[in-house]
Amino acid sequence: MDIPQALADDLVLTAHELADVARVATLAHFRSRDLAADTKETERFDPVTAADRLSEERMRAVLARRRPQDGILGEEFGPVAGSSGLTWVLDPIDGTRGYLSGTPTWGVLISVRDASGPIYGIIDQPYIGERFEGGLGRARVVGPMGEAALATRAPRPLSQAILFSTFPEVGTLEEAAAFRRVAPKARLVRYGTDCYAYALVAAGQIDLVIEAGLQAYDVQAPIAVIQAAGGVVTDWQGRPAHDGGRILAAANAAIHAEALALLNG
Numbered sequence: 001m002d003i004p005q006a007l008a009d010d011l012v013l014t015a016h017e018l019a020d021v022a023r024v025a026t027l028a029h030f031r032s033r034d035l036a037a038d039t040k041e042t043e044r045f046d047p048v049t050a051a052d053r054l055s056e057e058r059m060r061a062v063l064a065r066r067r068p069q070d071g072i073l074g075e076e077f078g079p080v081a082g083s084s085g086l087t088w089v090l091d092p093i094d095g096t097r098g099y100l101s102g103t104p105t106w107g108v109l110i111s112v113r114d115a116s117g118p119i120y121g122i123i124d125q126p127y128i129g130e131r132f133e134g135g136l137g138r139a140r141v142v143g144p145m146g147e148a149a150l151a152t153r154a155p156r157p158l159s160q161a162i163l164f165s166t167f168p169e170v171g172t173l174e175e176a177a178a179f180r181r182v183a184p185k186a187r188l189v190r191y192g193t194d195c196y197a198y199a200l201v202a203a204g205q206i207d208l209v210i211e212a213g214l215q216a217y218d219v220q221a222p223i224a225v226i227q228a229a230g231g232v233v234t235d236w237q238g239r240p241a242h243d244g245g246r247i248l249a250a251a252n253a254a255i256h257a258e259a260l261a262l263l264n265g
Contacts, residue, residue: 001086001087001114001115001116001119001163003031003119003136008065008136008137011081011086011112011119011120012064012120012133012136012138013056014062014063014067015111015112015120015121015123015133016123016131016133017062017133018059018062018063018088018090018110018122019108019110021055021057021058021059021061021062021259022058022092022108022110022124022176023059023124023129023181023197024058025051025054025055025058025092025106025124025128026054026055026092026093026099026108027048027052027053027126027127028051028054029049029051029188030051030099030102030126030127031102032164035049035050035051035100036049036050037096037100038050038184041253046073047096047097047100048076048238049093049096049100049251050079050090050098051093051099052075052076052092052093052096053076053077053092054092055092055093055108056074056075056076056077056090056092056176057077058127059073059074059090059092059110059255060074060077060090060252062114063088067084067088068088068190069083069239070082070084070085070086070087070088070129071084071088072087072088072090072092072110072150073086073087073089073090073216073217074089074090074092074217075085075090075091075192075215076092077215077239078202080159081105081244081249085114085115085141085161085168086112086113086114087112087113087114088108088110088111088112089110089112089113089118089179089216089220089221090104090109090217091108091109091110091195091221092108093106093107093108094106094107094195094217094218095107095109095166095192095193095196097178097194097195097197098192101172102184104125104127104128105125105192105194105196106125106194106195106196107123107124107125107194107195107196107199108122108123108124108125108126108222109121109122109123109124109195109217109218109220109222110122110124110125110221111220111221111223111224113153113220113242116221117223117240117242118135118220118221118223118224118242119136120133120134120135120136120138120181120224121133121135121220121221121222121223121224121225122179122221123195123196123198123199123202123221123222123225124206124239125143125196125199128144129143129144130142130143130144132137132150132199132202132203132225133218133225133228134150134202134224134225134226134227134228134229135200135224135225135228135231137231138228139202139228139229139230140168141199141202141203141224141242146181148203149157150202150204150228150229151204151229151253152201152204152226152231152251153203153205153251153252154208154251154252155208155251155252155253155254155255156255156264157255157256157258158182158185158186158207158258158259159185159186159187160187161186161187161188161206161207161208161210161255162185162186162187162188162190162196162206162207162208162209163182163183163188163189163206163210164182164193164200164204164206164208164210165179165189165191165192165196165197165209165210165211166191166192166193166194166211166228167192167211168190168191170210170212171212171246172212174262175212175242175246177261178236178255178263178264178265179212179263181263181265182210182259182262182263185262186207186208187265192201194249195218195221195222196223197209197249198226198249199220199222199225201222201226201231201249201250201251202225202226202228202229202231203221203229204229204236204251206251207250207251207255208248208249208250208255208259209247209248209249210247210248210249210263211243211246211247212236212244213244213245214244214245214247215244215245216242216243216244217244218244219233219241219242219244219247220242222249223241223249225244226249230248230251231249231251231252232249232251232252232253232256233248233249233250234247234248234256234260235246235247235248236248236260236264237260237264240262248263249259
């Protein structure tokens with residue numbers, strides 16, 4: 001879909017307004033000791049809080065006012081069909097476990113996609129005050145240290161690389177086995193930062209993120225931001241990963257290829 005400049009500008013302004021209202025909504029509850037959490041699953045603790053719902057409600061209200069012709073896919077409420085060919089993909093708090101724990105590595109994920117995939121995205125960390133954006137000609141971060149261009153790391157061998165994943169167990173037993181073919185060969189492996197790890201790829205701090213079991217709203221904003229910064233995001237077979245699943249995010253094509261080969265044995 002060809003995006004005229006006036007439309008691109010409106011999409012960016014809308015996305016930033018969404019991030020602004022989500023900041024207010026999430027910070028209203030952050031580090032509140034009496035914040036309750038329900039779980040979405042019975043097998044494991046998959047929390048959702050009033051802050052998740054409030055954040056998405058506030059963003060949907062902005063879209064109803066500014067972009068009622070667009071579709072919406074959000075984590076907490078049902079999808080909304082649109083007529084424009086554009087869909088907003090919203091994760092009101094990515095990393096609710098971290099949010100409940102008081103760590104500052106959760107974030108708000110906002111993206112807009114057309115039929116080809118995400119064209120623009122924001123990874124916002126309200127507590128730190130960092131906002132990473134990518135797509136529609138933009139690739140930058142604004143935060144406590146000012147504004148900077150986003151650019152992923154230059155190629156270096158996996159033996160020198162930094163690899164992140166949210167959970168040490170990664171996914172199924174088969175997926176965990178594939179991950180363990182890569183992890184021992186990296187210089188440093190870290191866990192538990194949720195969407196913030198993808199922001200670090202875009203900022204040139206780390207080389208790889210490998211995860212499994214993700215949803216579309218978990219990955220579409222990171223895909224847009226990392227690709228705008230010069231990185232690569234695919235599934236574990238090198239295919240488009242817009243719908244989630246198994247994710248390999250890499251700083252560059254060389255280390256992507258090295259990790260991909262190991263994931264596939």
